Amino acid sequence: MKPYRLFVGFFLFMQGLTLGVLPIHAQPYPDHPIQVVIPGAPGDAADIACRLLIEELGKILKIQLVPINKPGGGGTAGSDFVAKGKKDAYTLLYGNTSAIIYSPALSPESAPYDPIRDLDPLGLHVYFPTVVSVQNDAPWKNFNGMIEYARKTPGKLRCGTLGVGSITYFQLEIVKSLTGADMNIVPFKGAMPAVTALLGGHVESACVAVAVAEPHYKSGKLRGILLDQKVPDLPNIPTIQQLGYKRDLPSSWAGLFAPIGIPDEAKKVLIPAIERAVKNPELAGRLQKMWFLSNYKSPDELKQIVIEDYENACAVVKKMGVTK
Amino acid sequence: MEFIHGITYGFSVALTFNNLLACFIGVVIGTIVGVLPGIGPTGAMALLLPVTFGQNPATALIMLAGIYYGTMYGGSTTSILLNVPGEATSVVTCIDGYQMARKGRGGAALAVAAVGSFIAGTLGNVALMFFAPFLADQAIKFGPPEYFAVMLVGLVLLSRIGEESVIRSFIMVCLGLALGTVGMEIASGTSRFTFDRIDLSKGIGLIPVAMGLYGISEVLMIAEQITGISSVIKVKLRELFPTRAEWRRATPAMLRGSGVGFGVGLIPGPATILSTFYSYVLEKRLSQHPEEFGKGAIEGVAGPEAANNSASVAVMVPLLALGIPFGAAAAVLLGGLMIHGVQPGPLLITKNPDIFWGVVASMYIGNVMLLVLNLPMVGVFTSILRIPQHFLMALILIFCVIGAYSVDNSVLDVWILIGTGIIGYLLRKVGFNMAPLILGLVLGPMMEEKFVSSLMMTRGNVLELLFRPLTASIFAFGIVMLGLPQLIKMIRRKGKKS
Numbered sequence: 073m074k075p076y077r078l079f080v081g082f083f084l085f086m087q088g089l090t091l092g093v094l095p096i097h098a099q100p101y102p103d104h105p106i107q108v109v110i111p112g113a114p115g116d117a118a119d120i121a122c123r124l125l126i127e128e129l130g131k132i133l134k135i136q137l138v139p140i141n142k143p144g145g146g147g148t149a150g151s152d153f154v155a156k157g158k159k160d161a162y163t164l165l166y167g168n169t170s171a172i173i174y175s176p177a178l179s180p181e182s183a184p185y186d187p188i189r190d191l192d193p194l195g196l197h198v199y200f201p202t203v204v205s206v207q208n209d210a211p212w213k214n215f216n217g218m219i220e221y222a223r224k225t226p227g228k229l230r231c232g233t234l235g236v237g238s239i240t241y242f243q244l245e246i247v248k249s250l251t252g253a254d255m256n257i258v259p260f261k262g263a264m265p266a267v268t269a270l271l272g273g274h275v276e277s278a279c280v281a282v283a284v285a286e287p288h289y290k291s292g293k294l295r296g297i298l299l300d301q302k303v304p305d306l307p308n309i310p311t312i313q314q315l316g317y318k319r320d321l322p323s324s325w326a327g328l329f330a331p332i333g334i335p336d337e338a339k340k341v342l343i344p345a346i347e348r349a350v351k352n353p354e355l356a357g358r359l360q361k362m363w364f365l366s367n368y369k370s371p372d373e374l375k376q377i378v379i380e381d382y383e384n385a386c387a388v389v390k391k392m393g394v395t396k
Numbered sequence: 397m398e399f400i401h402g403i404t405y406g407f408s409v410a411l412t413f414n415n416l417l418a419c420f421i422g423v424v425i426g427t428i429v430g431v432l433p434g435i436g437p438t439g440a441m442a443l444l445l446p447v448t449f450g451q452n453p454a455t456a457l458i459m460l461a462g463i464y465y466g467t468m469y470g471g472s473t474t475s476i477l478l479n480v481p482g483e484a485t486s487v488v489t490c491i492d493g494y495q496m497a498r499k500g501r502g503g504a505a506l507a508v509a510a511v512g513s514f515i516a517g518t519l520g521n522v523a524l525m526f527f528a529p530f531l532a533d534q535a536i537k538f539g540p541p542e543y544f545a546v547m548l549v550g551l552v553l554l555s556r557i558g559e560e561s562v563i564r565s566f567i568m569v570c571l572g573l574a575l576g577t578v579g580m581e582i583a584s585g586t587s588r589f590t591f592d593r594i595d596l597s598k599g600i601g602l603i604p605v606a607m608g609l610y611g612i613s614e615v616l617m618i619a620e621q622i623t624g625i626s627s628v629i630k631v632k633l634r635e636l637f638p639t640r641a642e643w644r645r646a647t648p649a650m651l652r653g654s655g656v657g658f659g660v661g662l663i664p665g666p667a668t669i670l671s672t673f674y675s676y677v678l679e680k681r682l683s684q685h686p687e688e689f690g691k692g693a694i695e696g697v698a699g700p701e702a703a704n705n706s707a708s709v710a711v712m713v714p715l716l717a718l719g720i721p722f723g724a725a726a727a728v729l730l731g732g733l734m735i736h737g738v739q740p741g742p743l744l745i746t747k748n749p750d751i752f753w754g755v756v757a758s759m760y761i762g763n764v765m766l767l768v769l770n771l772p773m774v775g776v777f778t779s780i781l782r783i784p785q786h787f788l789m790a791l792i793l794i795f796c797v798i799g800a801y802s803v804d805n806s807v808l809d810v811w812i813l814i815g816t817g818i819i820g821y822l823l824r825k826v827g828f829n830m831a832p833l834i835l836g837l838v839l840g841p842m843m844e845e846k847f848v849s850s851l852m853m854t855r856g857n858v859l860e861l862l863f864r865p866l867t868a869s870i871f872a873f874g875i876v877m878l879g880l881p882q883l884i885k886m887i888r889r890k891g892k893k894s
Contacts, residue, residue, distance in 0.1 A: 114442030115727035120735055123445060140805055141442065144598030145580060145587075149806075182580070182587050182597055230853055258852040261845050264727070265540075265664070268720050274539030274853060283734065287719050287741025362734045 101338045105136040107163045108328070111150025111171040113143040117281055118326050121198050121364050122166040125328075129349040133341070139166075146238075147171025148183040155185035159331050161338030165191065168200075168326040169239050172378060177385035188379055192334065195346040196327035196369035196377065198359060202240055203309065204231070204247075204298040205270065205285045206277045215297040215315060218277065222253035232266035232278035235259040239324040240279040242385065243300055245392050250317050270294065281324075282306070282363040300324075303365065322381055325367075327374055343371060403525065406753030410761055415455050419758045422459035423766050426466015430482050431474055433607050434799020437467040437483070441728045445735065453736035454754040460732050461712065461755055462762050464725055465517055468668070468705045469766045472509040473777050476697070477502055478792055480611030485704040487606050487834050488672040492689060492696030494614075499692050503636030503778045508646045508694055509701040510770040516654035516702035517763040520709030523658055524716075525756050529745065532717035535662050540853065541861045542870060544846040546663055547839050549874030554673045555832045565832040568823075572836020575600050579841070595808040602669075602837055604800040604813040609830040611796050612817025615789045617824065636775055642694050649679050649695035650702040657703030661710025664722035665842045668707040673835060675703035681881075690829075709759065716752055718742055 108126050112118045119141065126137035142150035147170040154165035165171075172191065176183035185191070204215070212218040222229040233240040244257050260266040263280040270278040271293060278285070282303060288294040296309045300321040303309070313320045328346055330339075347368055349355065356366035369377065409415060429440040441460050448456035471486035476493035489509065496505040523531075538546075555569045578589040579599030590596040638646065653675040660671040679699040680689045689696050712729075714720045719740035721727040733740045738748055745752045783791070800813040820830055854860040862868060 113724065113727075114438060114445075115721075115724065115729075115731040119442070120731045124735065127446060127449065142805055144595060144804070144806075146597075149595055149598060179580075179587065181592060182590075184592075227855055256852065256855060258849055260540075260849055262727075264720055264722075265849075268536055268664070269539055269849075271718070271720075272536040272539050274541075287739050287743070290739065291742040293742065358735075358737065361737050 101161060101335070101341050102133055102135045104162070105138050106133075106161075108137050108139050109150045109154050109163065109165050110139055110141050111143065111147035111165070111167065112141065114141050117200050117283060117364070118166060118168040120362070121200075121326055121359060124355060124359060125166075125197055125349055128352055128355045129345060132345045132348055145182050146175035146178075148175045148185075151187075151191070152183065152185050154329070155190040155331050157331060159333040159335075161330060161334040161342070163331075164194070164342075165329040165331075166197075166326060167191065167329045169322075169324045169381065172329070173381045173385050174239055174242060177382060177389050187382060188375075190332055191329045191378075192332045192339075193371045193374035193378060194328040194330055194339070194342055195350060195371055196325055196367065196374045197346075197350050198326055198364045198366050199301060200324040200326070200364060201282045201303050202243060202279055202300045202324060203282045203285055203296045203306075204277055204279045205267075205288075205294045205296050207270065207273065208292055208295045210276065210295070212297070215310065215312075218297060219251045219253045222255050223251075226254035227256050229253070229277065230256045230258050230275040232258050232260050232269050232275045232280070234263055234266065234280065235261055239322060242388055243321045244279055245388060246319065246321055247298075247312065249391070250312065250319060267294075286363060301365075303363070304360075322384060325377070327369070399525065402749065402753045403757060405749060406755075406757030409454055409750050409754035410458065410757035414451070415458050415754065415758060416761070418451065418455045418459040419462050419762050420765060422462020423466040423469075423762050424769070426463040426468075427470035427766065427769065429463065430467035430470020430472075430486075432799060433474060433480050433482050433611065433795050434603060435802045436603065436725075437464045438724045438728055439803065440467070441725065441732070445728070445732055448732060449735070451736075453733065453738045453748070454751045456732055456736055457729065457751055457755050458758040458762075460729055461759065464729070465705060465708045465759065465762065466766060468517075468701075468708050469510065469513050469770055471704075472513075472697070472701050473506065475610075476505045476509065477777060477780055478611070478788070479614040480792055480796060481606045484602050484606055484666070484834075484838075485668045485672055487610065487669070488676045488700040488831065489697055490610050491676070491831060492691070492693050495690070495692035496694065496697065497778075497781065501638075501642075501692065501694075502781060503774050504638035504642055504694070505697045506774040506777060507637055507771060508642070508650075508698045510767060510774070512646070512650040512653060512698045512702035513705040513770075514763050514767040515650050516657055516704075516706035517709060517766075518760060519651075519654045520658050520661075520706035521756060521759045521763070523706075524709055524713055524759075528713050528717040528752075529742075531662060532714045532720075535664075535714050535722075536718065536720075537866065538663070539864075540846045540849040541864055541867045543664060544843055544850055544861075545867045545870040545874075547665070547843045547846065549870055549877075550670060550674070551835065551839050551843070552874060553877055554670075554677050554835055564828055568828055568830070568832035569836040572833040572838075573840040574836075575605070575833075576837045576840030577844075581844075593808075595806050598804070599841065600812055600837070601803055601809055602666075602834070603803050604809040605816045605837060606834055607796045607800060608813040608816030609820035609833065611792060612813060613820030613824055613830075615792055616817065616821040618785060618789055636778060638694070646694050646698035649675075649698040652678060652682075653699035653702030654706040656699075657706035658710045660703070661707030662713060662722075664714075666838050667711055667723060668704045669834075669838055671703040671707035672700035673831075675699035712755070715740070716744055716755070719744060 110119050110122050123139055130137045151171040157163045172187045176187050263284040266278045266280050267284055269275045299309045299311050301323050350368040359366050440463050471483035472489045474480045474482040475486040475489040476497050479490050479494040481487045481490055493505045555565045580587050580597045587597050656675045657671040660674050661667045679695040680686055711726050714722050715726045721730045730740050800809045850861050
């Protein structure tokens with residue numbers, strides 16, 4: 073019986089030790105790895121931007137941030153997971169516009185969370201500029217030229233996008249309503265098929281992220297004719313406001329969010345750390361080479377952006393009669 | 397002879413210590429990932445992206461590419477030995493590979509798979525080296541209507557895989573197509589059959605279904621038969637390697653598989669999976685012993701395993717030559733390139749020759765490494781079969797569950813695994829073959845996506861689609877292939893008469 077008693081005694085002793093560690097001196101946040109949910113597949117723009125950001129954020133917080141991909145539903149699967157998950161600030165969301173704005177606006181039944189009330193913005197990270205491109209030897213020299221053609225031949229000008237629910241689809245709908253041109257919007261599953269189709273001449277134009285289209289500008293196969301926001305290294309391509317139209321196109325962005333109700337002390341640590349990470353010049357430079365524009369916005373500014381973008385998106389949806 | 401320049405430069409890049417190490421790590425991880433059911437090359441590459449951050453781009457791509465084609469080697473192991481497809485690309489290998497293992501020829505099957513993969517990988521690499529830009533230019537001539545045509549023709553031609561009865565394959569294909577409709581639809585954003593569950597909106601995943609239909613159903617079938625503690629299958633060393641007769645049959649299959657695989661691999665979408673289906677059907681058509689297929693024909697292992705390797709090389713063609721990834725794994729590779737500041741695109745070969753030629757050279761080296769790693773391991777792997785069945789089945793269950801969860805971190809996938817396992821078991825008891833279902837599930841969503849894109853391109857004018865020259869020729873090819881067996885029979889009959 074002796075060894076048995078020894079064992080039990082040792083076991084109880086260890087239990088006693090661990091009890092002492094508990095709430096009496098709680099560890100400062102964060103004390104164990106943080107999960108960051110990416111509502112998209114590996115290799116997506118948001119995935120790449122997020123992984124680079126959390127690498128930097130991990131150095132600042134001195135703890136590991138683990139990316140977890142939860143693709144599905146245009147970003148709703150991952151977002152819902154975080155919104156309904158634990159509120160201990162160890163599960164965060166790297167939300168992009170599809171997950172936070174466009175999927176909930178377009179199909180509210182697929183997004184059982186409220187992007188404004190259930191998610192707490194911690195800071196905006198990057199903008200993903202999109203561009204409308206045509207083949208380099210196309211007859212239209214610029215955007216106005218293409219719109220002229222579209223006005224004259226309704227339904228014949230085809231423009232590839234990333235599918236209904238994506239920001240490029242919304243942007244094109246707004247372009248259609250601003251210019252009155254009847255373009256034929258062709259959905260593809262992803263930016264790559266859209267660009268491939270443009271390269272092969274199966275569509276006349278395509279609206280995708282700059283990152284995807286730009287390499288073909290360098291090789292001379294494609295030309296960009298409209299940007300949704302000013303991009304520093306592409307001064308020759310205008311935005312729609314520069315061409316004289318009243319509204320600007322909505323932009324695609326991504327930032328960090330937490331479920332509403334995480335402890336304040338966690339926010340006090342996270343928000344400044346995120347600001348430092350986003351503003352880090354080396355990280356920003358790397359992202360810029362991939363055409364991701366780092367542009368820090370504070371939690372309050374981000375909240376405003378979410379509210380505005382969401383209202384605008386719902387308005388477009390109603391106007392276009394796109395919801396079923 | 398710029399190829400000589402290029403490839404010698406490539407070897408000078410690939411043979412540095414750093415790059416050799418990266419290649420080795422990549423292929424080892426790839427093999428392990430391939431053996432483990434569930435997590436596939438895409439997930440593994442995404443997980444290991446951060447590891448490559450400190451490296452230069454060529455090294456990073458060498459490692460990531462190593463993971464990718466390494467999984468094509470490893471995936472066959474569990475398919476052959478346990479009827480659990482390690483990857484979606486190894487589903488077809490289960491059909492004959494597992495039967496060979498039950499007959500005691502498991503080692504032979506593994507060896508043939510390894511050698512076939514090596515030959516295919518090397519040959520594919522040669523084609524990549526010489527023809528990359530040309531092939532890539534041809535590839536973009538395929539628009540959505542052409543892809544739709546290719547997939548439709550594929551669906552019709554391949555659905556008879558492994559099954560004699562047309563009606564039964566048809567039912568299974570339709571079941572697969574039906575399963576493929578679950579999820580969010582591309583053109584209107586409507587959610588179909590999702591019962592308001594978010595986790596169903598991405599659809600029913602292929603990997604949990606494949607693991608369930610093959611692996612879990614096999615576990616259930618064996619569980620039926622185990623009455624007590626079962627005996628252990630003893631495997632003799634001599635039986636580990638294929639006989640000369642087997643090599644003679646397998647070698648042409650490997651070569652054909654390489655060719656078919658590379659061709660199919662150039663098409664976007666689930667190229668690696670489709671290549672295995674095409675190869676299997678081709679082998680069955682051309683074989684002297686077609687009745688053996690489904691019961692352990694070695695060509696049914698050699699062809700598909702070669703095909704998936706050369707398809708994985710073919711996927712690199714549009715990626716490196718045009719900067720366009722034709723599949724999820726290629727997209728992660730592209731992401732990796734971009735993170736390292738490399739501009740993928742048509743200029744990659746000329747602006748970053750170290751990356752292109754370095755990767756090409758390292759793929760030769762990697763294939764050799766994999767052959768050296770896998771062949772001796774055949775003995776080790778077959779000793780898995782020595783584990784008593786009741787333990788083995790429990791282990792398989794655990795691995796499948798973990799694997800299914802690891803795909804997308806979703807518990808739903810585990811339920812799908814279990815559900816399809818039970819369904820697969822019931823279907824098998826009644827004598828249905830699972831492969832057409834997998835085909836339907838793989839091709840259905842993509843076909844629909846391409847069809848919708850095509851129709852939107854022509855504003856609903858179907859005839860305009862059919863009369864595109866490339867599309868029409870693909871359909872014509874399909875009709876000819878469909879009618880060919882009958883035609884051959886008629887000609888033979890005429891020949892016998894005279």
